[in-house]
Amino acid sequence: MMLRSIKSNKLNLIYFLLFLLFGISCGNKNKKRFSYNKLGYYFQLISFNSNATAYHAKNIAWLDVSFKTQSDSVFWDSRNNFNDNYFVEIDSSSKTNFLKNYISGLTSLDSACLLIKTKDFYLQQFKSDKVPFFSGNDTVVKVNLKVKQILTPQEFKNRSVNLLRQETEQIEAYFKSPRDFEMARDTLGFYWIEKPKPSELPIIVYRNIVKLNYLGSYLNGRVFERSPDNFEVSYGTPDQLIKGLNYVIKRLKKGQNAKIILPSRLAFGENGSSNGTIAPYTPLIYEIEIIDVKNE
Numbered sequence: 001m002m003l004r005s006i007k008s009n010k011l012n013l014i015y016f017l018l019f020l021l022f023g024i025s026c027g028n029k030n031k032k033r034f035s036y037n038k039l040g041y042y043f044q045l046i047s048f049n050s051n052a053t054a055y056h057a058k059n060i061a062w063l064d065v066s067f068k069t070q071s072d073s074v075f076w077d078s079r080n081n082f083n084d085n086y087f088v089e090i091d092s093s094s095k096t097n098f099l100k101n102y103i104s105g106l107t108s109l110d111s112a113c114l115l116i117k118t119k120d121f122y123l124q125q126f127k128s129d130k131v132p133f134f135s136g137n138d139t140v141v142k143v144n145l146k147v148k149q150i151l152t153p154q155e156f157k158n159r160s161v162n163l164l165r166q167e168t169e170q171i172e173a174y175f176k177s178p179r180d181f182e183m184a185r186d187t188l189g190f191y192w193i194e195k196p197k198p199s200e201l202p203i204i205v206y207r208n209i210v211k212l213n214y215l216g217s218y219l220n221g222r223v224f225e226r227s228p229d230n231f232e233v234s235y236g237t238p239d240q241l242i243k244g245l246n247y248v249i250k251r252l253k254k255g256q257n258a259k260i261i262l263p264s265r266l267a268f269g270e271n272g273s274s275n276g277t278i279a280p281y282t283p284l285i286y287e288i289e290i291i292d293v294k295n296e
Contacts, residue, residue: 034115041098042115042140049109060156061088061103062149067125068142069135082272082279085163087156097124099143111146127275160270163281171261171283174219188247189266193285196256204249204293206236211292214245217285219261224277224284230291242267245286254293261285 034042063086066077078086091097092104098116106112121141122128135141151159171191175181184191204210211232216225233240235249244266252258264270264281272280 034113037098037102039095039098039101040117040120041102043102044113046111046113047109048111049107057090057092058153059090060151060153061090061106061147062086062151063088063103064146064148065099066144067121068144070138070140070142072142073134075132075134076276081277083282085272085279085281087151087280090150099125099145103145103147106147108147108150111144114143114145115140116143117141125276160281163270164264167264167281167283170219171263174261184261186247186251186260188250189263190244190247191261191263192258193261194257194259196252196258199253199256201253201255202293203253204235204290207296208235209233209294209296210235210249210290212249213289213291215287217287219283219285221285234296245288248286248288249290252288252290254290257287257289259285259287 034044036042064078064084065086066074068074078084088100088103090104091100094100094104098114098120102112102114116124118131118135118138118141119129121143122131122135172178172181175184175191181191184193186192209232211230212227213229213231214225214227215223217223236246241249242262244260244262247266248258248260248262262284264283267284268278268280268282270280272278272282278284
């Protein structure tokens, strides 16, 4: 009985060692599938289109992209977060954006995976030196991408015209009727959802210190931004607020609330936000409360 037990233990040990060796071998094999770029990222071409022509500088790549943690949890993707409007100008000389650098060697329908160091990724893609909690223990971020189409500058311009038309249709669909849509339009270019009650107080003028709260959301109600409590701005000072919010404040007085829609040209425009959270040609809803106004 003891001899049989010893043989069984040896056999189990052999199986375990074989399993361990096989696992290590597969791990190394998977690792070797990725190549290293001297800029500091790893890449793997998954599929390619042998019939496509090479890119030309200044062309624009339309991408289907997803960003994942090391455990393969998707935390951002271009279809849901960017309305399938993720465009990158091709630039093989880029040394500060690994995604832009890599796609310069791809063509339409190519797909690939990149491994980018976590801190590098968030700095390049979201202009942030802070790593969110879900990537806190990860050494890399996985970027899965497919090139949907390579567009010439003229083709991209034509697509932009279509996107602008679709944006207007989205805003119009938010209101009950075409008449309500037209009635909501302010001469400054935004749309009133809720107008403030009349006030006899003085209007806000250039360089007034304005204390306010605001909440930004998409047309579907999903919140993307909230101001700090009692946020203060010097009215009219560039870069403190997006253009459309300055326009709305111009119409408000102390104690008033408003809810409006900003078309993209008064918000983040044809390129979207620089931190990658707002897609190109995205209309936005803002709720604004003017708490206090005082002279500078």
